[in-house]
Amino acid sequence: MAAVAGGDRGCFERLYALYERRVLQYARSFLRDRATAEEVVIDTMLSVWESASRFQGTARVSTWIFGIARHKALDAARRVARSADIVPLDEAGAVPAAEPGPEVLAGQVVTGRLVQAALECLSPEQREILWLAFYEDLPYSEIASLLGIPVNTVKTRVFYAKQKLQGVLMRPTPMERVS
Amino acid sequence: MTEHRERNSAPHEAALLLPWYLNGALSEEERRTVDLHLAECEACRRELGEVQVLRGGLREAYEHAEAPSANLRRAVMTRLAGRAARATLLERIAGSARELLQPKWAPSLLVLLLVAQFGALTWLLLPHAAQPITRGLGPAHLRLHIVFRPSAPESSVQQALRDLGARIVDGPDSAGGWIIELSGAVPAPQLARRLRELQEPSGNVERVEPIP
Numbered sequence: 001m002a003a004v005a006g007g008d009r010g011c012f013e014r015l016y017a018l019y020e021r022r023v024l025q026y027a028r029s030f031l032r033d034r035a036t037a038e039e040v041v042i043d044t045m046l047s048v049w050e051s052a053s054r055f056q057g058t059a060r061v062s063t064w065i066f067g068i069a070r071h072k073a074l075d076a077a078r079r080v081a082r083s084a085d086i087v088p089l090d091e092a093g094a095v096p097a098a099e100p101g102p103e104v105l106a107g108q109v110v111t112g113r114l115v116q117a118a119l120e121c122l123s124p125e126q127r128e129i130l131w132l133a134f135y136e137d138l139p140y141s142e143i144a145s146l147l148g149i150p151v152n153t154v155k156t157r158v159f160y161a162k163q164k165l166q167g168v169l170m171r172p173t174p175m176e177r178v179s
Numbered sequence: 180m181t182e183h184r185e186r187n188s189a190p191h192e193a194a195l196l197l198p199w200y201l202n203g204a205l206s207e208e209e210r211r212t213v214d215l216h217l218a219e220c221e222a223c224r225r226e227l228g229e230v231q232v233l234r235g236g237l238r239e240a241y242e243h244a245e246a247p248s249a250n251l252r253r254a255v256m257t258r259l260a261g262r263a264a265r266a267t268l269l270e271r272i273a274g275s276a277r278e279l280l281q282p283k284w285a286p287s288l289l290v291l292l293l294v295a296q297f298g299a300l301t302w303l304l305l306p307h308a309a310q311p312i313t314r315g316l317g318p319a320h321l322r323l324h325i326v327f328r329p330s331a332p333e334s335s336v337q338q339a340l341r342d343l344g345a346r347i348v349d350g351p352d353s354a355g356g357w358i359i360e361l362s363g364a365v366p367a368p369q370l371a372r373r374l375r376e377l378q379e380p381s382g383n384v385e386r387v388e389p390i391p
Contacts, residue, residue: 112239
């Protein structure tokens with residue numbers, strides 16, 4: 001980060017390569033529209049370049065970058081929600097997507113495809129926290145700092161988001177309901 | 180489903196820590212506490228298995244999520260180059276401004292300002308060649324000592340003064356004479372003729388002579 005702060009373009013390009021996909025995925029927790037999520041990636045990474053000197057090293061680089069991305073994504077989500085012809089984010093989380101099949105979780109493989117579909121049934125808040133805890137592997141203290149909530153809220157929010165995801169994964173498909 | 184949900188009760192503290200137990204983000208003490216709890220709680224052991232499976236599914240889902248557009252990176256780098264160019268230009272302008280205000284320039288700038296100020300003051304205070312020098316007194320006037328005939332009526336005296344363009348400035352003296360001052364409004368030849376007329380025997384003036 002010090003090199004990026006010093007204006008080293010090569011270091012920034014390496015940092016960008018590490019975070020491009022991750023920031024996009026994180027932004028997709030809030031935004032259904034891919035193009036808008038990509039705009040968030042652009043804004044986030046430009047902010048990282050311009051404010052790298054303000055990174056103090058008290059948190060992980062990823063926590064700092066996701067903090068910037070979160071603000072950008074929430075701003076974008078608010079702009080999208082204001083558009084009349086687009087489903088607001090909060091409602092979007094409640095709209096069930098493709099129905100995943102039943103899964104007996106313990107001891108079985110849950111495919112990424114099923115989980116991807118199930119995630120669409122969660123709220124943006126739940127998708128966000130599952131991403132941070134299960135993919136980014138951030139400690140709960142850093143998630144709390146990133147989201148501005150108490151650590152106990154982080155623990156319970158992850159627990160209940162996980163429960164909801166499991167619930168969605170265990171729903172029977174329409175075919176199974178017929179049989 | 181775990182017993183936590185079946186009983187609809189609050190989850191165990193250890194169950195809440197399981198995501199971080201699996202990713203190794205717990206402190207040593209927290210990890211020991213979870214280990215001890217798992218050894219005696221079957222519900223939490225089952226929960227751990229579920230979290231493990233779900234974690235695998237989530238990571239697979241995220242790994243296989245759509246990739247960024249091919250031109251996303253190019254878009255970022257292009258905008259970055261644009262901003263860097265603007266920043267360089269601003270930096271150059273700021274650098275020039277700083278150079279101008281460097282301490283080595285300051286004394287010269289101060290001297291220049293003082294010289295300019297001194298010049299301006301001098302220009303304001305010194306008389307300008309193009310302007311005429313004026314004094315408190317007006318242009319010199321010709322003064323005459325004039326003695327009117329005792330028979331001259333006052334109206335004739337006043338008329339004579341008007342004709343000469345003169346006014347009485349002093350008198351009468353012991354000889355009955357007056358000092359008059361000519362304004363210069365009457366042309367010299369006309370003035371001379373008028374004075375001669377006034378001194379003729381039929382005139383009102385006994386005598387007139389200039390005061391040096």
